[in-house]
Amino acid sequence: MTNTFLILLPIALFLVMLMGLSLWAERAGRRNRFAGEYFLGDRSLKGFVLAMTLVATYGSVSSFVSGPGLAWQLGLGWVVFAAPQIIAGFLILGVAGKKMAVVSRAAGALTVIDMIRARYGDGRGGRTLAALLAVLMLVFFTTMMIGQFIGGAQIFSKAAGVSYGWGLVLFGAVTVLYTAFGGFRAVAVTDTACAVLMLVGMGALGWNILETGGGLAQVMANVAAAAPRGAGSEGVLLSPTSGGALATSLLLSAWVLVGFGTLGLPQSAVRCMSYRRSSDLHQAMIVSTVVCGALMIGMTVMGVFARGMLDVPLSEMGGTTDAVMPYLIANYMDPVTAGVTLIGPLAATMSTVSSLLLAAASAIMKDLVLFHRPEAGRNEARLRMTTRLMTGALGLLALILALEPLDVIAWINLFAFGGLELAFLMPLIGGLFWRGATAGGALVSVAGSIAFYLAVTIFKIPMGGAHAIAPCMVVAAVLFVAGSRLTPASPAKAIDLFFPRR
Template identity: 35%
Template sequence: MNNPILIAILGYLLLTLLVSRFAARAAATPGSFSRSHFLGGQFMGGGVLALSLVATYTSASSFIGGPGAAYTFGLGWVLLAMIQVPVAMLTLGVLGPKLWQLSRDTQAVTILDIFRSRYQSTPLLWLAGLSLVAGFFGMIVVQFTSGARLLSVVAGIDYTAALLMFVATVVIYTLWGGFRAVTYTDAIQGLVMLGGMFALLIGVISAGGGVSNLTSQMASIDPGLLEPHGPNGFMSWPFLLSFWVLVCFGTIGLPHTVLRVMAARDGRAIAKAMVLGTAVTALVTMLPHLAGALGRPLVAELASPDEIIPSLMVQLFSPWVAGILLAAPIAAVMSSVDSMLLQATSTLVNDLVIQRRPLTRSQQQWLTCMVTLAVAAICTLLAIEPPQMIIWLNMAAFGALQVVFLWPLVLGLFWKHARASAAIASMVAGLGCYLPLTFMKIKLLGTHAIVPALLLSLVSFVVVQKWGDNR
C-alpha cells in the first residue's frame, strides 16, 4: 500500500477502535445491560460533555456542506453559520438541571423513558418512537453516504469499499463499548476537528498572502462575497430567521443531543460544559466556514462546492499531512452517525422490547447486537445507491425530529400539569404542517417550513392543554 492519505486515515480509524475497546472495559458493569450500553451511567465531566455534545451536533454539513456554501456565498455565510454557536448553552442551560435530575430519579435510558415517566401515554410513545426511528434512518443514510464519498474522493478508493470501511468502523466501536465508547470517541473527534481546522485555516491564509489579500481577490470575483447578505442579497431576513430556528433554537429537543445531558456527572459538569461547549462550538463553526470562504481565490474550479475542504487539504499540504487533517471532516461525520445509530437501536430494543418483555443481560446483549447490525445493514444498502432526494430527506428528518420532540420535552419538564393529549396534539400538528410544506417547497412569508411548524406545534400544545384544564 503506497497511499499516504489512505494510510493516515486508516490509522485514525484504528485509533477510534482502540479507544472504544478501552471504553468497553470501563463500561463493563453488572446490572442492566441496556442502561450501561445505551447511557453508560451519569459519568461525563464538563470537558468530555462539552466535546461530546459539540461533536454529536456537528455533522457532515459543518465540514462539507457549510464550507461549500461559504465558498459559494462568501463571508456572509460565515456570519450566518455563527448563529448556531449558542447551541450548547441553550441545550444545557434550558434542559440541563431538570432533565438530569429526572433521568437520575427515574433511571431513564432514552428520551422515550423520559416521556414514559412524564406523560404515561402509550400512543405518545409509539408516535415519538416511530418518528425517531424514521428520522434517524434517513439521517444515518446521509451520514454513511457523506463519509463514504469523502473517503472515496480523498483516498482514491472505490465508493463501495469506502462505504464498507466507514460503516464497519462505526458499527464495531458502537457495539464494542456502547454509549461510553461513542462518548469518548466523540470527545477525541472534537479535538481532531479543532486541530485539523486550525491547521487548515492557517494554511489557507498563508497560501493566499494574508486575509486582506484574499478578501481583495474575493471582491474582484464578486463584491457580494464580502456582503453580510451575500451575492444579490441571497440571505434575506426571513432566511436568517429560518436558519436560526432550524440549526440553533430547534436543536434543543434533538434526541441525540438530549442524551448527553442525561449522562452528565452532576450539575457542576453541566455548568462547565455550557461554557466550554459554547467556546468549542464557536471554533468548530467558524474555522471550516472561514476556510471555505477564503479558499475561493485559491481553488477557482470545483465540480461541487462541497469539495472545497478536502480540495484545500490536498492542495496545500503534503499527502501525509493531508491524510491526518482529513480526519477532521471524517470525525465530524462519525461523531454524528454513531449517536444516531445508538439512539435508533436503543429505541427499538429498550423502548419497544425490553419495556414490554424483561430479558436477561445476555438476551439484551444479543438483541442489541442483532438490531444494530440490522439497522446498519439496511442503511448501508440504501447508501450504496442513495436516492436523488436524499439530502432533502435529511433536512426533512432533521426538522421533523424538532417538531416532534421540542415542545413535548421542554413544556413537559417545565409545565407541571402538562397532559399527554397536549403533547400528542403538538406532535401531530407540527408534523402535519412541516412535512407538506417541506416536500411541496412552500415558504410562508419567505420562511423555512420549520418556523410555522414549530409555531403551530406550540399553539396546539397550549390550546389542548388549556381546553383540558377547563373541562
C-alpha cells in the same frame, strides 16, 4: 510510496485508535448493569467528555463538506446563517441539563422516550405518544445517518482517491462496530477524540488555505475581487445576505433551526442525563460553547477563505458545492497533510452516526421491545447480544441505503433536524417546564406540525423566504397549548415527579 497510501496512513491510525478506545470503554463499563451502561454510560460522564460528546454529536459531516461549500458559493451570508449554532451547547445544557438529570434519576429513565413516559404517564395517550416519537426518531435518525455516510464517503473517495463504495465500507463498518460493541460510554469517549481531531483537521485546512492563498489579507482581497457586484460596494460574497440570495427571513429562521430549536434534538438531550455532578455540567456548558463556536463558525469561514485561493468554476470541481472541499484537499495539499485534514470530516461523520445509531437502537430495544416485553431484559447475556445485533443491523441498513449518493447533504441534514425538533421540542421541553402539558396536547402538536412540515417541504409552499421550521414551530406551539387545554390532565404522579411541592 503512493499518494493514496500516504493519505490513508493517518486515517488508518485514526480508525485503529477509535477501535482501541471502544474496547477500553467497554471493559471499563463491564461492572455495571448492561442497560444503564449501554444506553447512558452509567451517568458517569465528566465535564470535558460531556462537552466534547455533545459537540461531536451536533457537528456533522455537513459542517466540513456542505457548509464550507455553500460558503464558498454564497460568501459571508452563509456564515451569518451558521452563526446561531454557537449557542447550541450552552442552550441545551443550560436550559434542560439540570432538570433532566434530576428527574431522570428519580424516574429511573435511561432514554428520552423514558422521560416522555414518565411525564405523560402510561395511559393510552402517553403510550401512543411514546410509540409515535420512537418511530419518528427512527425515521429521522436513519435519514440523518444516510446523509452522514454519503458525505463522509464522498469526501473520502474524492480526496483519497479510493472508490465511493470502499470509502463508505471502510469507515462505516468501523463506526457501526465500535458503536454496537461499546455502547454509550464508547461513543462518548470516541466522540471526545473525534471532537479534538475535528479541531485539528480544521486547523490543518485553515493553515493550508492561508499559506497557499498568500495570507489573510491577500485571501480576502481575492474574495472581494471574485465577488460580483450587486450588494453595494462590498459585493455579493461579502454581503450578510449574499446579495439577496439569502433572504433576511431565512437568516432569522436559522435561529430556530440551528439555534433555539436544538433543544428538541433527542440525541443531544440524552446527554443531559449522563453526567456525574453539577460541576461537570457547568464545565461542559463553557467548553461546549467555545468548541462549538470554533468548529461551526470556523469551518464555514474556511469556505469563504477557500474562495480566495480556489477561483475555479464549480463545473470543474464536480458540479456541486459538496465537491469544493474534497477538490481543495485533493489538489492543494500534500498527501500526509491531506490525510490529517480528512480525519476532521471523517471524525464528524463517525461521531454523529455513532450517537444517532445508539439512540435509534435504544428506541427499538429499550423504548419498544423492553417496555412491552420486560421479561426480555431478565437474561442480561441475551439482552447484551440482541441489543448489539440490533445496533449493527440498523447501521448496516443505513450503509446500504447510502450506496446511492445524493447531493447537498446540508439540506438532508437540516430537513431531519427540523423534523426531530418539531417532534420533540414541545413534548420534551414543554413537558419539562409547563405543568399544564398533557399527552393529548403533545400528540396533536407532533402530528399536526410534522404533517404541516412535510406538506411545506414536499409541495414547496412559499413561506416568505423563511425556512419551513419557523412557521411549523409556531403551529406546534399553538397546537400544544390548545390541545393541552382541551384534553385530560397528566397523572398526579407525573406532575409530582416533575413539579415537586417545596
